[in-house]
């Protein structure tokens with residue numbers, strides 16, 4: 047019997063798993079997909095919000111600022127790319143400046159560090175490519191950008207290295223209440239556990255309803271984006287929000303952690319929990335709104351578009367508590383924005399709830415917070431590169447030409463404790479296929495490497511989710 051079973055390996059579940067690996071507990075992380083970070087965690091704005099805007103008294107307000115402050119340490123320990131580039135909330139008229147000043151006062155109340163209100167001149171000095179129509183902004187230097195799936199993968203890897211079991215391809219179909227604990231029925235075998243943590247994102251209400259009468263309903267709310275080539279990456283140096291109006295929170299323009307430019311999202315409530323297709327209408331809206339903030343965005347340099355789904359509820363706050371009628375079953379649900387920014391604080395908060403239920407937990411004396419760093423070949427000095435190639439010639443073979451990713455890096459990420467098994471798994475961990483050609487050149491080579499390293503037939507290699515085959519069979523006989 048496990049002590050704790052966490053359902054859902056997005057950034058929430060992975061953060062909780064890592065936090066629990068600090069203690070002597072038998073913990074399992076259960077995920078329906080074939081990889082971690084395959085839900086909302088893989089498609090969002092990737093901003094570590096400073097935390098001035100959640101409504102007072104909410105969990106969002108409490109956990110955003112606290113989570114933000116934890117990112118320097120956590121990203122250093124886990125070798126995850128993170129930059130405090132700062133965020134700007136830009137106003138285009140005096141009415142919006144009032145909102146900027148309100149957010150400033152709120153940020154001061156929440157102890158957001160070093161925030162300030164900028165006038166037009168100071169703002170344009172910082173960001174010369176902003177529209178001439180801007181009148182001022184709120185500046186929060188503690189806001190940052192991150193690789194969201196890189197964070198979740200690193201958290202999962204560190205959790206597994208510290209003793210957590212990861213069960214992939216294990217969709218939870220049902221949960222039975224036992225005299226003590228629960229039996230979780232999954233697509234790949236049952237799991238008995240004393241405590242359950244429901245971190246199933248868009249499906250967290252469905253998971254909750256397996257043990258309890260319904261108390262909340264997730265409304266998937268889609269946001270769509272344009273991702274630009276690195277040639278546009280220096281259009282802005284900081285995250286550019288628009289002052290929120292009564293109708294919209296505005297579209298964001300920001301540099302990504304790997305030097306691209308991202309413009310989005312819109313917000314559209316939909317019914318389909320898997321509805322991550324993009325639409326012409328939303329992408330046009332996003333382009334128009336983004337161009338309001340930043341001059342001369344060249345949409346000819348968009349390399350891909352994508353959509354993500356927020357797990358919203360009408361109450362617009364995180365739900366982190368023991369279920370009222372299911373003892374020892376803790377919901378960590380409705381984790382929409384700023385869920386990424388709050389993730390480390392959500393994990394600590396959840397473990398505090400567990401401690402109240404379980405009593406003081408015994409520390410795992412062997413807990414190692416440090417994850418073995420990735421070798422980023424392109425960033426090595428010429429001497430280091432030559433030395434590495436001498437030791438392992440696979441670092442001398444460039445597979446992804448856009449991002450300069452070598453075979454050595456790809457092989458390393460396949461054989462890590464939460465290793466990549468799919469083409470997109472490689473893309474998310476090593477960036478092969480993230481560049482301008484979007485995998486047009488390197489995907490066949492990546493597939494060959496996956497097949498060879500995992501001892502599979504190449505036709506079995508999938509793009510992303512189970513069943514997303516790329517090859518179906520030979521087009522001609524030899």
Ligand SMILES: Cc1cc2nc3c(=O)[nH]c(=O)nc-3n(C[C@H](O)[C@H](O)[C@H](O)COP(=O)(O)OP(=O)(O)OC[C@H]3O[C@@H](n4cnc5c(N)ncnc54)[C@H](O)[C@@H]3O)c2cc1C
Nearest residue numbers: 054056057058078085086087091093218247269385386387
């Ligand atoms: C458009 C958009 C923009 C955003 N921008 C930001 C931002 O800039 N900053 C920020 O802080 N936050 C942002 N967010 C919010 C942030 O992305 C989320 O809060 C966070 O990713 C939620 O992570 P999660 O682990 O709770 O959910 P998910 O990542 O969805 O993980 C849930 C996991 O549960 C699994 N699962 C579901 N059902 C089952 C089942 N039956 N059995 C087993 N496993 C199951 C899923 O496969 C999934 O892997 C944004 C969100 C969106 C959509």
